[in-house]
Amino acid sequence: MSDVERNGFISKVIGPKKRWWAYRARVKELPEGHRAAVEAIERCLMHFVPTDGDSNAAMFEDLADLFEQAAADGTSIRAIVGEDPVEFLGTFAQNYSEGGYVPARARKQLAEAIARVEEAEASAT
Known part of the structure; x- marks a missing residue:
């Protein structure tokens, strides 16, 4: 794959690089959990087939918006994603992407990651 093809693919997956790095900076500022x-x-969202770079950039920016607001309000992770984080992911992603799927392994990893965050939040209080 040439650099031009690779950059075109990356732009479709994450959107314009400038928006991606701005999104990553926002995520870095969130509380640890x-x-x-x-x-x-985010790791699971990368499995969705991109429709276009702008839609995917908007999807990640909206994800950051959601978690920034939740952090500011003191909302727990479980209150954001509900009892089934995979269902949350599917509902969230279908607003931005046609097609795509989350492999079973990625669904399991997401559920485990949210459970670890929830345990850490519980032990911190």
């Missing part, structure tokens, strides 16, 4: 949850969701 919220950041860990966003990163787990």
Whole structure:
């Protein structure tokens, strides 16, 4: 794959690089538990077939918005994603992407990551 093809593919997956790095900077500023949850969701979202770079950039930016607001309000991760983080992921992603799927392994990893964040939040209080 040439650099041009690779950059075109990356742009489709994550959107324009400038928006991606701005999103990553926002995620980095989240409290530890919220950041860990966003990163787990992000890994799963990468399995969705991109429709276009702008839609995917908007999807990640909206994810950051959601978790920034939740962190500011003191909302727990479980209150954001509900009892089934995979269902949350599917509902969230279908607003932005046609097609795509989350492999069973990625669904399991997401559920485990959210459970670890929830345990860490519980032990911190």
